[in-house]
Amino acid sequence: MKGGVEYFDLLHHLILTAEQSIHIQMYIFRDDDTGKMVLEWLSQAAAKGVHIYLLIDGFASHVSSDLMNRMEAAGVQLVRYAPLFKNGTLYFGRRLHHKLVVADGYRALVGSNNIDDDYYGRPQHPAWLDWALLVEGPAAGELERICVQLWNKEAAANQQLRLPAQEMKNLEMGVSGISVRVRRNDWVRNRNEIWRSYFNLLSEARKEVYLVSSYFLPGRRLRRQMKLAARRGVKIKVITAGRSDVLIAKQAERYLYPWLLRNRIEVFEYRDSILHAKIGIRDGRWLTLGSFNINNISTYAGIELNLDVRNRSFVRQAQQELEQLIAAHCTPVSGDDYRHQKRFIRFIQQLSYNLIRLLLYVSTFYFRRAHFSKQ
Known part of the structure; x- marks a missing residue:
């Protein structure tokens, strides 16, 4: 919903x-x-x-x-x-x-x-x-x-009420014929399940991929999988925010648009309000949805939760909703928009991208160091 x-x-x-x-x-x-x-x-x-x-x-x-x-x-x-x-x-x-x-x-x-x-x-x-x-x-x-x-x-x-401990599992659970899997990301605790879901979504895709994400700044490894999938003939559609509550993040996203377009990845900006959804769909049969943004804050510094769903009719319905969203509420991004872009605007986008990368590095440095010290 x-x-x-x-x-x-x-x-x-x-x-x-x-x-x-x-x-x-x-x-x-x-x-x-x-x-x-x-x-x-x-x-x-x-x-x-x-x-x-x-x-x-x-x-x-x-x-x-x-x-x-x-x-x-x-x-x-x-x-x-x-x-x-x-x-x-x-x-x-x-x-x-x-x-x-x-x-x-x-x-x-x-x-x-x-x-x-x-x-x-x-x-x-x-x-x-x-x-x-x-x-x-x-x-x-x-x-x-x-x-x-x-x-x-x-x-x-906080010295507050503790609840009886419950055994933790990581199972794939069928509900009414729909396969549902709980996925978590907490890199410091060696959990990168959601990142792996997105990696597999791209590496295993055969026909089409939909990515919906606010603050869309995929890291190097996910970008490589996007590029490889596009080379295999997979149609990739990325839906991002046309307006954002974080202006610098939006400018950083737009710095990546030419790379996406060069690799035959379609980009659409949602225009009616601020887009905050986080969804990935593969081949009309597999979906992941939850709190995980496709960027390194979610990958390295956030405690995230998603559900993976495998069911053809359910996922196809969700995919149809995304197609309707694209047709009625999104503006396609064209390569012409960037071929004739003013240098100053491009400079601001590049500066925003580099500042975001620096911020991500600084905010996750402690956790990367702590993680590798355990190895």
């Missing part, structure tokens, strides 16, 4: 029909109208005896003391993942980039949707474009185990 009201209506239903527990793990949870609305739903669930566990990133989420007090009074247990000031020092490290909701260990929402007004939408400001998947059954149970694991790690540091 897409984001906006459609996503929040389903979130509302999951929360108010839960009977035992709700886990929410979010990169962004803001103290705005949307955040207060979700808090009211959680308060109603807690009043019925449902246990609420809200884990939010300590850097990106902004929750006032007043709202935290209201959460505590309502019975909503809140833990911040890696607060900005950690152990008396400023901490910019690994960020919890999940966008995950699990109800009763049986139903779960996984996608790119955060909780704030940008994702719900406002008058004159349409909701950002996101996608999410609703899963039921064993896959949701696996997602709950992930929630418990992360909750216990941070709860111990």
